[in-house]
Amino acid sequence: MIRIDWNEVKKKAREFWSEYRRFKIGLIGLGLLVILVFMAIIPSFIFPPETYYNWNNYPGWEYNPRLAPPEWVNLFSSKKYTPPKTIEPTKMEGLWQYYAEVYIKLNNITDENLKKQVYEVFKQQMAGKGYVYYYEYDFKWDIPSSDLVIIVSNVSTTIKLTLGIQRPPSPYNGQLLNVSLYPAFTTTVTPTNGTVLIHLANSDQLMQALIKNYISKYESPDIFKNATENNILSANVLSPVTLLFYAPGPGMIYGQQGVTKGVYKFNITVEATNGSLEYPPVIKIRIPGSCYGLLGTDFRGRDIFVGILWGSRVALMIGITYAVSVVLIGLIYGVVSAYAGGLVDEVMQRINEVLYSIPLLPFLILFAYTIRQLYGTLSVWHIIGVLIIFAWTGLAIVVRSMALQIKEQPFVEAARAIGASGRRIVFKHILPQLMPYAFASMALAVPGAILIEAGLSFLGLSDPNIPTWGKMIYEAQNSLSSWWWVLSPGLMIAVTGMAFVFIGNALDTILNPRLRRL
Amino acid sequence: MGYGRYLAFRAVNSLIVLLVALLIASLAFNALAEKTIEAIINDKVNQVRQQLAQRHVEFIDVLKGVKPRLLEWNITAKYKDKTWNCYLFLDNYEKGKLGNMSEDDINGVAEQCYLSYIKMREEVSWGLNLPSYVRIMLYVWKSLTLDFGEARMKYPQFGTNEIRAMVLIAMGRTALLFTTAYMINVAIAILLGLQMARKVGSPLDRGVSVIAMISASLPMFWVAMLLIYVFTYQLHIYPGVAMEPMPASIKGNILEELKWWLWHLYVPILTIVLVGFGGGAYATRNLVISIMQEDFVTTARAKGVPERKVIYGHVLKAASPPIVTSISLGFIGTFFGAIISEVVFQWPGMGSLYYLALSNADVPVLMANTFMFVFLFVLVKFLLEIVYGVLDPRIKASR
Numbered sequence: 001m002i003r004i005d006w007n008e009v010k011k012k013a014r015e016f017w018s019e020y021r022r023f024k025i026g027l028i029g030l031g032l033l034v035i036l037v038f039m040a041i042i043p044s045f046i047f048p049p050e051t052y053y054n055w056n057n058y059p060g061w062e063y064n065p066r067l068a069p070p071e072w073v074n075l076f077s078s079k080k081y082t083p084p085k086t087i088e089p090t091k092m093e094g095l096w097q098y099y100a101e102v103y104i105k106l107n108n109i110t111d112e113n114l115k116k117q118v119y120e121v122f123k124q125q126m127a128g129k130g131y132v133y134y135y136e137y138d139f140k141w142d143i144p145s146s147d148l149v150i151i152v153s154n155v156s157t158t159i160k161l162t163l164g165i166q167r168p169p170s171p172y173n174g175q176l177l178n179v180s181l182y183p184a185f186t187t188t189v190t191p192t193n194g195t196v197l198i199h200l201a202n203s204d205q206l207m208q209a210l211i212k213n214y215i216s217k218y219e220s221p222d223i224f225k226n227a228t229e230n231n232i233l234s235a236n237v238l239s240p241v242t243l244l245f246y247a248p249g250p251g252m253i254y255g256q257q258g259v260t261k262g263v264y265k266f267n268i269t270v271e272a273t274n275g276s277l278e279y280p281p282v283i284k285i286r287i288p289g290s291c292y293g294l295l296g297t298d299f300r301g302r303d304i305f306v307g308i309l310w311g312s313r314v315a316l317m318i319g320i321t322y323a324v325s326v327v328l329i330g331l332i333y334g335v336v337s338a339y340a341g342g343l344v345d346e347v348m349q350r351i352n353e354v355l356y357s358i359p360l361l362p363f364l365i366l367f368a369y370t371i372r373q374l375y376g377t378l379s380v381w382h383i384i385g386v387l388i389i390f391a392w393t394g395l396a397i398v399v400r401s402m403a404l405q406i407k408e409q410p411f412v413e414a415a416r417a418i419g420a421s422g423r424r425i426v427f428k429h430i431l432p433q434l435m436p437y438a439f440a441s442m443a444l445a446v447p448g449a450i451l452i453e454a455g456l457s458f459l460g461l462s463d464p465n466i467p468t469w470g471k472m473i474y475e476a477q478n479s480l481s482s483w484w485w486v487l488s489p490g491l492m493i494a495v496t497g498m499a500f501v502f503i504g505n506a507l508d509t510i511l512n513p514r515l516r517r518l
Numbered sequence: 519m520g521y522g523r524y525l526a527f528r529a530v531n532s533l534i535v536l537l538v539a540l541l542i543a544s545l546a547f548n549a550l551a552e553k554t555i556e557a558i559i560n561d562k563v564n565q566v567r568q569q570l571a572q573r574h575v576e577f578i579d580v581l582k583g584v585k586p587r588l589l590e591w592n593i594t595a596k597y598k599d600k601t602w603n604c605y606l607f608l609d610n611y612e613k614g615k616l617g618n619m620s621e622d623d624i625n626g627v628a629e630q631c632y633l634s635y636i637k638m639r640e641e642v643s644w645g646l647n648l649p650s651y652v653r654i655m656l657y658v659w660k661s662l663t664l665d666f667g668e669a670r671m672k673y674p675q676f677g678t679n680e681i682r683a684m685v686l687i688a689m690g691r692t693a694l695l696f697t698t699a700y701m702i703n704v705a706i707a708i709l710l711g712l713q714m715a716r717k718v719g720s721p722l723d724r725g726v727s728v729i730a731m732i733s734a735s736l737p738m739f740w741v742a743m744l745l746i747y748v749f750t751y752q753l754h755i756y757p758g759v760a761m762e763p764m765p766a767s768i769k770g771n772i773l774e775e776l777k778w779w780l781w782h783l784y785v786p787i788l789t790i791v792l793v794g795f796g797g798g799a800y801a802t803r804n805l806v807i808s809i810m811q812e813d814f815v816t817t818a819r820a821k822g823v824p825e826r827k828v829i830y831g832h833v834l835k836a837a838s839p840p841i842v843t844s845i846s847l848g849f850i851g852t853f854f855g856a857i858i859s860e861v862v863f864q865w866p867g868m869g870s871l872y873y874l875a876l877s878n879a880d881v882p883v884l885m886a887n888t889f890m891f892v893f894l895f896v897l898v899k900f901l902l903e904i905v906y907g908v909l910d911p912r913i914k915a916s917r
Contacts, residue, residue, distance in 0.1 A: 025731075357535040359895040361854045362888040363542070365872060369884065370546045373553055447735040454737050455858045459873055473740055477862065480747045490740035497735020505731060 019510055026506025032499035040313040043306070052310050055302065055467040062197050064301035065145060065288035069484050073291060079142040081291035086151075086284055087135045087266075095130035095271060096122040128276035130159070135266040135285050139168075144245035144259055147201035149286040150268065155191050156278045161198075162186045162269045165244065168262025172218060172248045179248075184209045188273065189281075206240040207233065218248035227253055296484040298475065307467035308488055314380060314468045315496055318453050319446035321384050322391075327442045329392040331434060334399025338407060339426055349400070356393040363390055364452065368461040380463050383453055391448075395441055399434060406433050436511050443504030447497030454493055469493050524907050532900040537658070539892045544657035547885050548650055554881050559640040566636050567629075577628035581608055584635055591638050595630035598623075604631035661889040671878040675761070675866035681886045685871065689890055692867030695760075695783060696856050699790035703852070706795045708841065711802025712829055715810065723803070730796030738855030742789045742862040749785050756785045760865035786863045794852045801844040805837045812836070839910035842902060 020026055043052070051058050065084065074080050100122040109115055150163065164182040171177075185206050189196055200206050211233060216224060227233045233253065242255075244264075249257035268283055288301070295304040337348040367386045372378040406412060412429050420428075454470030456462060462471045469489035476485045570577070581604070587593070588605040595602050607627055610616050616624060641647050645656060660666065666681035676684040714723040749756035760782050768774035809815065810833055818828050857869030864870065868887060875883040 025728075353531065354535050354538050357532075357896065357899060358539045358542070359892060361857070362891040363539075365876070366543060366546050366884070366888050369876060370550050373550055373879075451735070451737055452854070455739070455854060458737075458739050458858050458861065460876055470737070473737065473743070477743060480743060481751060483747070486740075486743055486747070490737060490744070493740070494732065494736050498732055501731045501734055 016510075020506060023506040023509065025502045029499045029502025029504075029506065032495060033503065036312055036316060036496055036499060039309055040316045043309040043313065047306050047309070051303075051306050052467070053465050055307065055310070055465060056300070058302075061297075061301040061303070062199075063149065063286055063288065064297050064303060065147065065290055065292055066297060066301045067299050067479065067482050067485070068288075068290055068292040068297045069482075070294055070296040071291045072294075080140075081143045082139070082141040082145050082287065082289040084145075084289035084292055085137070085287045087137055087287065088284055089133040090136050091134040092280065093132050094123070094127060095132060095269065096126035098132045098269075099126065128272070128278070130269065130271035130277065131280045133268045133270075133283050135268070137264045137266065137285070137287065138262075139245060139259070139264055140261050141290075142259060143290045144242050145287045145289045146239040146242045147199055147288045148241045148244075149200070149288065150198040151195060151284045151286055152189050152198065153192070153195040153282045154279065155189050155196070155281045157191055157275055158273050159189050159270045159277070159281065160186065160273050161189055161283075162271075164267045164269070166265040167214075167244070168260055168264060170247050170260040170262070177218070177248060179214050181206075181209045181213050189270075200241050201239045202235045203240055204235045207235045207238075207243075210240050210243050214248070215243065215253060219252050220250035223251060223253065295488050296482075298472070298482070298485050299479060302467075304472070304485060304488055307472055308469070308492055310467045311469040311472065311489065312492065312496070314466060315450045315453075315493070318380055318384055319449045319496070319500070322387055322449035323442040323445040325388045326392045326445055327395060327438050329388070330395030330441075331399050331431070331438055333392070334396040335403045335426055335430055335434070337396070338400045338403035339422065339430065345400075352393050352396050355390065356397065358390065360387075360390050360452075361455075364456060365459065365461065368456055372461070378461065378463055380453070380466070380468070383456060383461075383463075384449070387449060387452060395445075398441075399437075402434060402437065403430055406430050436507065440504050440507035440511060443500045443507060446500040450493060450496055521907055525904065528900060528903045528907075532896050532903075536892065536896045539896070540658045540661055540889065541654070543885070543888050543892065544654045544661070547657055547881070548654050550881050551644075551653075552646070554879075555644045555646060559637055559644070559646075562640050563633055563637050567633060570629075570632075577625055577632050578608075578611065581628050581632050581635075582612075584632075587635060587639075588631070591635075591642075593631060593634050593638060595627065595634040597627045597630045602627050602631065604634065607631065657885075661885070666886040666889075667882055669883050670880050671874075671883075673871075673874060673883075675870070675874075681883055684883070685868075685886045685890045688866065688868045688871045688887070689894060691865065692857060692860065692869065693894075695786055695860075695865060695867060696790065696853060698783075699787040699856070700794070700852065702787065703791050703794045703798055706791065707798025707802050708834075710795070710799035712806060712834070714799060714803040715806035716825075716829060718807065726796060726799050727803075730800035733793050733796040736793055738789060738793045738852075739859045739862050741793055742786070742859040745785050745789055745792075746862065757782060760786050760860075760863040786859065786865060789859055790852060790856050793855060798844075802837070802841055805840045805844065806833055809833050809837045839906055842906050842909060 048058075048060070051060070063084075063086075069081065071081070071083055074083075097119070100119045103109075103122070104115055104118055109118065150161070152161070162183045163185040165180070165184045167177075167179040167181075169176040169178050185200060185203055187198060189198075215233070219227075224233075232238060238253065243253060245259045246252050246255050247257040247260045251257060266285055268285075270277075270281060270283070293303055293305050295308060297303055298307075333348065333352070337345050337352075340348075364383070364386055368378060368383055371382045371386075407430065412425060415425050415429055450469075453462075453468065454473065457468055457470030458474045458477075460474065462468055462474070469492050472489040473486065476482065476489075480486060570580070581588075585605070585608055588608060593604040595604055607616075608631075611624065638647075645653050648656075664682050666685070669679050669681050669684065672679065673684060676687050678684055678687070710722075710726060714720075714726055717723060746756070746758055750758040762782065764775070764778060768778060806829075814836075815828060815832055818832050819825075823832070857867065857872070860867045860869035861873045868891060871883065871887050874880075875887060
């Protein structure tokens, strides 16, 4: 049994720290590492776990805009992006109320008693038949949202849903235009306990309503004709929601007239197609906007900030698991080889040299692919495993030569002379001498593993479900102009690598006084 | 004699490495091939079944044509929960011993027998009937003789469908781009490293050291993407891809062709140099510093040898073997990033071939590319060892 003298360890650690503290670069690295560890821990507490293991298809992404820059770009940009917003109804009433009011208006009923009677009659006839919801959206930005989502939940029976839109008054040829669209959009919703999302970004109905009531009237005939002939005015090419916000005038379909700012009014009528509703469904309108959160979104509406945080966990996991395993294996292999000597040493060195000369990259590609084909999926652990199998050898060579030098030193000889066992000499005398070197190598090994994982991801070989930085870069390669999506994962890889290189270099300089700056 | 023995030892070592690497790769391919070939064979069997059904062939007649094979391969088939020995079945049919079977049943058994035969024929042609160690050895042999066959998909970037030619083309292109960039890299690294070592602690030294540490952790393909964004989308001074069909007007005019290649390759080269030069310079600096503290340098200085001559004569001479080593290690490290960056620049070299083969699930191409990569790698390492032996006289003395 080998006893550890804790006081000695404490004293050594304190000495080491007072030395380490003098290296500014080492302290920066340590600071970065603390931030990274924090980043790796917090997502478990603030994001649903589904965003991690179901990164591609987490339902929450449906509420987000796609390819939207971060919200803080509004601080620097002269054109302001629309932030996301969920609008609650300002007013809700039964359908009978609505019809009664219409009836009263049409027939010019002024007598209060008569009005009450009308209300009574409509209530008896139509209670529970349907509801009307009113919304107001104050739009004051320059780049509108390209999507509008109707969020429907608690639907007890099949309903018909109709959306009406009233644009704010907008100046056109010296007068104020009031454009209303009714019905702008109609659909049926079947009963559900969950939530139904209705996206209007690709709605041809809304497009047709806009063309009929708005665009065909105020767009210049030439542009309108050209656009219709070239099939530009279709919901697959232009988002009707964006067009809704564009101000009237020539070139309006391309946004050349700017946007109309003001209060947009929406109303949604739901009507049970059969029987009556037990309770009113809950309906909200979501404007995903054109900018999002701290780091924006990617082409699927995934929040890049969430991906970056989860990615830091994956990266640290890969880097640290790899570094610790490789250093431990290399250390033990090298020391055993050096201590055993003779034929054992020779054989171990031959094996090591052959493995060391095998190129890493093609084997990683090959084995990652093979594992994916054979097991149908690939996890980060597979990649780490293959990486460890092929990459431990370099360290073992260095450790062996260092251990050979230590082995020849008088104190080892003395220990052997008083009858210490081989195990005791290895663990008590040789390994402790190598520990500082081992820690420096661990720190320096981390960035390599992270870079290799990123590289494999870039070839399409990555864990398909979870977010990793490499995968994010891989997916961003065809959207280079979405700088927020391209930059953040790459910078994170660089910063993480830097943190460990800085720490490793500080350790290396302490251990290798020759390199110290003069 | 010493150097000869050193070379022989290194050559044998490289050969062993090559064989072991090929063996490991073949192991993986064997597992992959079993999986993919089964799917291919099933496709083939279905195809044959459809063809025969269209031509209204009596299966018993086609079965007669392959009678010797049925015996040789001991073909059996399942029909209505019964297992039939196909040779005996055919034999009995020809001797008229199957009188109590209906016409439909006879044809049914014959169909199953024929499909079993097709399956077996395909398995034999793919070598699936051989024991797996034989198949693995076969892979090793095929890769040593560069016998890779035809690609399953089309690869227009490489202009051929024969895998060997394809991989050789890819290798040449990768070598062209990477070697050029690496030469520039090495030159910058040595010059800069020496300057840094001469003035330790100077702004140059500190600056390049920090750049070295930062660039060591930059993913090269990411840098490539950023450079394309800046040079192509913002400044419009780069075509965005490294390979385009060359216009006929400049073909044959060597100067124009060279300009064309430079115009397409300068950003990829810049990427490799940008990511690599810092690390190389830093490694050179550290080696030179440690050698400058050796006694013979002090002696030279004390003798009054000019500082320039000390650095470029004495120090560089002594530092060159370890510099070669660290350069060869750096070579391997940069190569990894470089071939992945090929995908970004659409430069049809080995990295792009990997990318295409992976997305097409084209196992033979993947196999050929891997084997080629191993060859290249072992060869480069061997060449560097030869150079190392020339540079370091101690090696000639020992061994």
